[in-house]
Amino acid sequence: MTRVVIVGGGPGGYEAALVASQLGGQVTLIDTDGLGGSAVLTDCVPSKTLIATAEVMTEVRESAELGLRFGAAETGQADAVVSIDLGAVNARVLALAKKQSEDICERIQRENVDLVIGRGRLAGPDTVVAETAAGERTFDADMVLIATGASPRQLPTAKPDGERILTWTQLYDLTELPERLIVVGSGVTGAEFASAYDALGCDVVLISSRERVLPGEDADAAQVLEDVFSRRGMTVLSMSRAASVVRDGDSVVVTLADGRVVTGSHCLMAVGSIPNTADMGLAESGVAVDQAGFVTIDRVSRTSARGVYAAGDCTGVLPLASVAAMQGRIAMWHTLGDAVAPLDLMTVSSNVFTAPEIATVGVTQTQVDSGEVIARSVTLPLRGNPRAKMQGSRDGFVKLFCRSVTGIVVGGVVVAPRASELIYPVAMAVEQRLTVDQVSQSFTVYPSLTGSIAEAARRLHGTRSIAG
Numbered sequence: 001m002t003r004v005v006i007v008g009g010g011p012g013g014y015e016a017a018l019v020a021s022q023l024g025g026q027v028t029l030i031d032t033d034g035l036g037g038s039a040v041l042t043d044c045v046p047s048k049t050l051i052a053t054a055e056v057m058t059e060v061r062e063s064a065e066l067g068l069r070f071g072a073a074e075t076g077q078a079d080a081v082v083s084i085d086l087g088a089v090n091a092r093v094l095a096l097a098k099k100q101s102e103d104i105c106e107r108i109q110r111e112n113v114d115l116v117i118g119r120g121r122l123a124g125p126d127t128v129v130a131e132t133a134a135g136e137r138t139f140d141a142d143m144v145l146i147a148t149g150a151s152p153r154q155l156p157t158a159k160p161d162g163e164r165i166l167t168w169t170q171l172y173d174l175t176e177l178p179e180r181l182i183v184v185g186s187g188v189t190g191a192e193f194a195s196a197y198d199a200l201g202c203d204v205v206l207i208s209s210r211e212r213v214l215p216g217e218d219a220d221a222a223q224v225l226e227d228v229f230s231r232r233g234m235t236v237l238s239m240s241r242a243a244s245v246v247r248d249g250d251s252v253v254v255t256l257a258d259g260r261v262v263t264g265s266h267c268l269m270a271v272g273s274i275p276n277t278a279d280m281g282l283a284e285s286g287v288a289v290d291q292a293g294f295v296t297i298d299r300v301s302r303t304s305a306r307g308v309y310a311a312g313d314c315t316g317v318l319p320l321a322s323v324a325a326m327q328g329r330i331a332m333w334h335t336l337g338d339a340v341a342p343l344d345l346m347t348v349s350s351n352v353f354t355a356p357e358i359a360t361v362g363v364t365q366t367q368v369d370s371g372e373v374i375a376r377s378v379t380l381p382l383r384g385n386p387r388a389k390m391q392g393s394r395d396g397f398v399k400l401f402c403r404s405v406t407g408i409v410v411g412g413v414v415v416a417p418r419a420s421e422l423i424y425p426v427a428m429a430v431e432q433r434l435t436v437d438q439v440s441q442s443f444t445v446y447p448s449l450t451g452s453i454a455e456a457a458r459r460l461h462g463t464r465s466i467a468g
Contacts, residue, residue, distance in 0.1 A: 002026065002336060005128045005139045006328075007120035007280075008147035010037020011321040012311030014104055016145050016328030021111040023336040028139055029113050030120035030130045035104040037149050038313075039321040041097050042169040047192060049093045050172075051353045054199035055417075057084070058355045061199070065392050084200050087175035094172055122146075122281040125305040143307050143335045146287070146295055147328060148280070150273035150313035158184070158245035158269055164252050165245055165267050168193060177202050178266040182254050184242045185270035186213040188352050191225065193268055194234065195354035204234045205262055207254065209241040214352060218365050218413045220379065220399070221358045225415075228356065228395050237262070245269070275314040292316065299342035301331035309335065317343075320350055346410075349427040351420035356396045359423035362411025362430040363401045375401045375410055378459045380452050382416050387447035393417055398452040400426070400436070402460050407435040409457070422449055436460040 004020045006013045009031030020027045034041050060070065060082055070082060108115055118132035128139045152167035154160060162170050168189055179202075183194045186208030198204045206213065206229065213229070213236065214222040229236055241257040245267050252267040275293045282289055286305035288296045294316030301309040309331035312324035326343060333340035349361040367373040382388045382396035396415035403410055412426035429439050440457035444450045 003142045005141040006145045009035040010149045011039050012147035012324035012328035015325040016332050017113045019329045019332040027113045030116045032119050034101045036101040040100045044321050045097045045100050046093045049096050051196045053089050054196035058199045086177045090172045122285040125285050125308050146310040147312045148276040148314045150275045153272040153274050164247045180264035182264040182267045190270035192353050198234050206236045207240050208238050221415045300334045301327045347431045349423045356416050357419035359414045359419035361427045376404050377401045378456050380456050385452045387449050398456050400456040402436045408433050
């Protein structure tokens with residue numbers, strides 16, 4: 001029986017533990033903060049639960065064209081009768097996160113995984129030491145998986161205090177809606193929370209150091225979102241870098257690099273993450289890390305030390321729970337001799353949970369424009385979709401990329417309500433190397449938003465005879 005020791009109970013760790021147990025391994029899982037890790041306790045589950053409430057508020061506020069009236073008949077203002085109890089919202093958020101963590105714990109224990117509460121570190125490539133409440137415990141291992149995740153990056157000039165200057169892990173302690181929330185950082189985390197708090201009725205200022213929000217996403221999609229933000233009254237400060245954030249009584253003062261000052265009641269720092277790899281004995285055990293501290297791995301999750309693998313945000317590959325889980329599974333399949341395919345990032349679908357959502361998979365517009373990938377594309381605005389018209393949705397589009405000669409679908413972008421659900425057929429097409437003709441010949445429900453995916457595929461018919 002192979003002795004498997006996993007350090008970290010997030011998606012990379014607990015999914016790996018389940019696979020290892022299934023394949024007959026003797027599995028020990030060492031965890032500190034609670035099973036599910038940040039994905040369940042402070043990140044994905046809490047934030048998307050908050051966003052679910054925000055989505056309802058967005059639908060209520062934008063329902064006038066559907067014939068619904070809230071508040072005074074002459075104004076139709078939803079705020080007159082709909083309000084947010086942020087304390088109740090966050091209580092539900094934390095309760096759901098706790099329950100999800102408990103469910104994972106029960107599943108782990110049912111699968112005969114030895115759960116150890118403590119902080120793990122390497123004492124060599126085949127030895128793990130856990131610092132527990134009862135003292136140190138040492139575990140010999142045939143295989144070790146490092147899945148310790150990452151934590152919010154903190155700037156020396158903008159130290160969070162947990163009350164007015166906050167990381168995204170501290171937002172759920174708020175019991176009242178901020179009067180004015182300043183969000184520093186316009187990546188996925190910053191954009192999602194800015195969108196959510198704007199929908200909840202908060203005055204939001206989004207500070208972006210780049211030319212546009214979501215600089216890592218499809219430019220057309222990011223422009224749609226920025227236009228929506230502006231239409232809804234959010235203040236977006238582009239090309240603006242925060243130099244410092246200080247608290248002034250019940251206010252915060254954000255000083256920009258060019259000397260401008262922005263004041264608000266609260267500030268959310270969303271400026272990236274750092275890996276939880278310090279003081280773990282990695283270098284001493286032969287595990288290579290990069291300059292930022294992320295563990296270096298190959299496509300089957302192996303590190304530079306024999307028998308040591310790594311998965312999740314501590315690797316810096318893609319900070320997605322789905323990727324972490326797959327990295328963990330791949331590590332176990334590989335080390336325990338099961339069938340395994342290396343991680344293929346071109347088949348990974350991702351989603352930004354703003355309103356509207358932005359979902360992507362495969363080839364990007366940047367790759368096509370630069371000539372890195374020879375492909376053709378078509379973009380269909382959402383406002384032309386009959387179901388979108390019925391629902392009052394007009395912001396967004398469906399974009400498909402296909403190979404110029406073969407017509408094989410190689411990527412796509414969906415900007416729409418519930419884009420996270422709509423990207424799945426595109427991801428299936430990319431994974432299975434379907435052609436646009438195969439996609440277009442599948443039946444879709446009428447009316448439906450998925451109809452735009454089929455229509456986009458139909459419009460790309462014939463590209464197999466056109467040179468790139």
